[in-house]
Amino acid sequence: MLAVPVSLDTHRCQLLGLLGSAALAAGGVTAGALPVRDVLAPESGGAALGLVAAYFGLVLLVAAWALLGRAVRGPEPPGRRTLLLTLGLWAAPLLLAPPLFSRDVYSYLAQGAMVDAQIDVYANGPSRLGGPLNAEVAPLWQHTPTPYGPLFLACATAIADFSRTEVFTGVLGMRLVALLGVAVMVLCLPKLARHCGADPATALWLGALNPLVLLHLVGGAHNDAIMLGLLGAGLVAALGRWPILAVVLVTLAALVKAPAALGLLAIALLWGRQLAGRTPRLKAPRAKAALAVFGVCAATTAATTAVAGTGYGWIAALDTPVSPQNWSITSSLGRMTGALLEDAGSGLAQFAAPAWHLAGLAATALAILIAWRRHLLRPVYALGLSLIAVAVLGPAIRPWYVLWGLFLIAAAGPDRPVRRAVAAASAVLALAVLPSGFAPQGPQVALATFGGVLAVLALWCTHRIAGRASSRAGTGPLGSAA
Numbered sequence: 001m002l003a004v005p006v007s008l009d010t011h012r013c014q015l016l017g018l019l020g021s022a023a024l025a026a027g028g029v030t031a032g033a034l035p036v037r038d039v040l041a042p043e044s045g046g047a048a049l050g051l052v053a054a055y056f057g058l059v060l061l062v063a064a065w066a067l068l069g070r071a072v073r074g075p076e077p078p079g080r081r082t083l084l085l086t087l088g089l090w091a092a093p094l095l096l097a098p099p100l101f102s103r104d105v106y107s108y109l110a111q112g113a114m115v116d117a118q119i120d121v122y123a124n125g126p127s128r129l130g131g132p133l134n135a136e137v138a139p140l141w142q143h144t145p146t147p148y149g150p151l152f153l154a155c156a157t158a159i160a161d162f163s164r165t166e167v168f169t170g171v172l173g174m175r176l177v178a179l180l181g182v183a184v185m186v187l188c189l190p191k192l193a194r195h196c197g198a199d200p201a202t203a204l205w206l207g208a209l210n211p212l213v214l215l216h217l218v219g220g221a222h223n224d225a226i227m228l229g230l231l232g233a234g235l236v237a238a239l240g241r242w243p244i245l246a247v248v249l250v251t252l253a254a255l256v257k258a259p260a261a262l263g264l265l266a267i268a269l270l271w272g273r274q275l276a277g278r279t280p281r282l283k284a285p286r287a288k289a290a291l292a293v294f295g296v297c298a299a300t301t302a303a304t305t306a307v308a309g310t311g312y313g314w315i316a317a318l319d320t321p322v323s324p325q326n327w328s329i330t331s332s333l334g335r336m337t338g339a340l341l342e343d344a345g346s347g348l349a350q351f352a353a354p355a356w357h358l359a360g361l362a363a364t365a366l367a368i369l370i371a372w373r374r375h376l377l378r379p380v381y382a383l384g385l386s387l388i389a390v391a392v393l394g395p396a397i398r399p400w401y402v403l404w405g406l407f408l409i410a411a412a413g414p415d416r417p418v419r420r421a422v423a424a425a426s427a428v429l430a431l432a433v434l435p436s437g438f439a440p441q442g443p444q445v446a447l448a449t450f451g452g453v454l455a456v457l458a459l460w461c462t463h464r465i466a467g468r469a470s471s472r473a474g475t476g477p478l479g480s481a482a
Contacts, residue, residue, distance in 0.1 A: 009071050010078045010086070017064030017090045020455075021214070023057025024435075025097035026050075027451075028219075032098035033105075033437040035167050036135050048447050054100075054435045055451030056458075061090065062211050062427050063459055069423065072205045080190065083204045087186065090209070091218050095179075099171055100219035102398070102437040106136035108223065109163070109170040111146045112156030115310060121146045121153065122313025132165045138437075145317045149255035150308035152223050174221045181225030182208070182217050185407060188232030192411035195239040196380055206419060207410030211430040216400035224400055227256040228407050231263050235380055235408075243271040243289075247296040255304050258318055259390050259404055265372070266379040268293045328397040330360035357395045364393040384408030399429040 030040055031050030040047040068086065071078055078086075099105045110126035110133040119128055125143035126134045134142070146153070155177055163170035186208045190200035207213075217225040234249030246267045253260035271293065272286035305312060334353030341349035367389035375382040388405030391397055406422050413419045434440050434448065 010068065010082055013064045013068040013071065014086050014089050016067070017061050017086065018093070020057040020060030020062075020064055021090045022093040024054050024061065024100070024215075024219075025057075025093040027052070027054030027057060028097045028100050028435050032100050032435045033103045033220075034098050035106075038098075039436075042441065042444055051435065051444060051447045052451035052454070055431075055448040056455045058211075058215075058430065059452045059455035060459070061214070062430055063455070064090075065205075065209060065211055066423075066427065068209065069205055072201050077199075077201045080200065080204065083201060083209065084186065087204075087209050090214055091179075091182075094214060094219045095175065096172075097219060099221060099437075100435050101215055101433045102220045102222065102400075103136070103138045104437075105171055105174050105221045106133065106167070107138070107141055107146075108152075108156045108174055108221075109133050109160050109167070110137050111148070111153060112158070112160030115153050115157040116161050120311075120313065122311065122317045132167070133160070133170075136167060145313075147314060147317045148223065148257065149314050150305045150310045151252050151255040152226065152257070153310050154308040155226070171221065175218070178217050178221045178223070178225040181227070181229035182213065184229030185213075185225070185232055188229070188236050189407075189411050191236050192232065192239070192380060192408070195236075196378065196412035198411060198413065202419070203411045205410075206413075206423060206426075207407050210403070210406065210410075210426050212399055212403055212406070212426050215430060216398075217403070220400065222400050223256055224403060227253045227260050228403065229253075230256065231260045232407065232411075234263060235266060235383075238267045238270045239380075241274055243267065243274065243292070244296055246270075247293050248300050251297045251300040252304065255301065258314075259387060262368070262386050262390070263383055264293055264297060265386075266383045269376070269379045326396045328360075328395060329393060330356040330395055360393045360395060364389050367393065378412060378414065380408050381412040381414060384412060399432050402426070402429060 027050040029050060030046040031054050034040075040050075042048075068078075072083075094100070107126065110129055111121050113131075113133050114121045114124070114126065114129050117129065122145050125141065125145060126137040127142040148156075156174070159170055159173035159177070163173055186204070189203045189207045192198075193200040193203035216222050230249050230253035234246045234253060237243075237249060238246035247264065250260060250263040250267055253263065268286070268290045272289035275285035275289055331353065334356035337356065338349040338352035341352055368386040371382045371385040371389070375385070384405040384407070386405070387408065388402065391401035391404055394401075402425065406426065409418065409422055413422070431452070434444060440448070
């Protein structure tokens with residue numbers, strides 16, 4: 001068999017993904033999470049055409065990523081430079097596009113402006129701010145305090161102060177911060193993979209070129225990018241025997257979003273192993289490492305909070321109520337159980353959702369315990385599984401939450417079935433949210449489906465045409481000749 005050079009297949013994937021990303025960005029101009037003054041009615045022609053184009057491009061992007069995965073797993077995988085170039089090509093059209101798949105970036109800017117105006121963001125929602133930024137925040141979150149930590153609020157405050165009320169400038173600033181987080185993730189993935197005995201190219205494909213990264217960290221400018229970048233850098237420092245720096249970095253990640261605090265378990269375990277190796281006679285090295293982690297974490301938290309000046313209200317704000325229509329497992333079961341109890345005339349219906357949320361927390365704790373007991377010798381992988389459990393079993397879930405654990409599983413996943421399952425979940429979740437960030441309605445679902453079907457038909461026709469051309473040239477449709 002004479003195969004077509006892998007560079008040619010990779011080049012086709014790059015072009016296909018670039019076309020998809022460009023179509024997605026173009027569709028987002030009328031169907032994305034636009035500023036309120038630019039939002040079109042869902043039934044308007046511009047919004048409809050934009051939604052079709054966005055989903056057409058989204059399906060092409062997912063297909064390009066899947067095809068690139070085949071090349072990465074092939075006998076001659078593309079090199080790191082090629083993968084980084086691919087990431088740059090696919091991300092480029094999204095940089096100047098409107099926010100996509102979520103309006104959270106407007107909340108970030110409003111929260112930063114609140115801190116700048118000396119309004120307590122842990123006791124008040126953006127409605128207290130008023131003005132043009134407040135108008136951009138989704139009604140659901142107008143009266144909701146923020147659960148984000150002081151490090152992220154310091155970044156949001158700086159950007160809000162620089163951009164003032166210029167929404168486009170503020171969104172661009174938040175997107176640049178998210179891009180910095182993605183860049184750190186990209187730097188950390190190969191290093192983590194080598195430490196964990198995984199393939200660096202596969203780690204980059206699954207953890208950095210993943211559609212969820214492009215759609216939600218780049219397109220949506222979510223602060224999860226900063227959290228994951230700091231978490232990855234902390235784990236690299238821990239594996240490189242810089243435990244104090246590792247604790248500082250992971251603590252800073254938790255001061256962006258709280259789930260990253262689970263990374264301190266991995267740091268304590270790795271630090272304990274290093275102490276035991278350097279000082280065999282040391283008693284209880286794990287306990288001493290845990291105390292050291294706690295001390296460095298407390299000092300980092302105190303220093304960061306003092307500099308940010310936002311106080312410790314984020315601890316109490318961690319129980320910020322979730323959307324009543326959230327489609328997490330526990331929230332969905334709570335709604336179903338509550339409806340059944342109401343139909344039965346029971347007065348217990350109001351307790352259904354809280355009960356399921358408590359059950360979810362218990363299940364999360366059990367899943368974390370099992371992950372660490374079964375994979376104690378693979379702390380990065382155990383941490384990835386733990387963060388997946390937090391995302392899936394928690395009271396609220398968004399597609400980008402899965403990236404918390406996926407990022408680490410990409411670098412430390414021990415077997416192919418696990419990575420295949422994570423990759424399949426990524427492809428499905430990439431299609432789960434409309435570009436506007438709002439809950440879908442029937443006509444919008446139909447338009448999105450139409451755009452996706454058009455993309456599938458285009459891919460099928462292209463494959464057929466390429467197959468016929470290859471047959472005339474004496475090669476197979478996949479680019480090989482006997």
